[in-house]
Amino acid sequence: MAVKIRMTRMGSKRKPFYRIVALDSKTRRDGRPLEFLGYYNPMTEPPEVKLEDERITYWLEQGAIPSDTVRSLLQKKGQ
Numbered sequence: 321m322a323v324k325i326r327m328t329r330m331g332s333k334r335k336p337f338y339r340i341v342a343l344d345s346k347t348r349r350d351g352r353p354l355e356f357l358g359y360y361n362p363m364t365e366p367p368e369v370k371l372e373d374e375r376i377t378y379w380l381e382q383g384a385i386p387s388d389t390v391r392s393l394l395q396k397k398g399q
Contacts, residue, residue, distance in 0.1 A: 322346075325379055326387040327360060328353065337361050340371065340390060342379045355379075360393060369393055 322345040329350065331337035338360040341353035357379070358371035376394070380386070386394060 323354065323379060323382065323384040324387065325357065325376065325384050325390050327389060335363055337363070340393070342375075342384055345385075369397065371397055 323342055324345045325340065325342050326349075327338040328341050329336055329338055339353075339356055340358040340360060342355045342357055343351060343353040347353075355375060356372075357376050358369070361368040371394070
């Protein structure tokens, strides 16, 4: 099973809110995740990002592949 770390969209129209999740690569964007790893709220100033560092490290060690957007958020947070 190939695991990816990516974002799933929440919120309403024109007010997006994203959860950062670990899920199987074959699962659809808003499908059932294996685990919630944090969130990203672009609507606040500055954008709010909260990450579960220990769990993200665990999934990366297990071979999970972060999406491009999640990778950039991790780099900004220093992981």
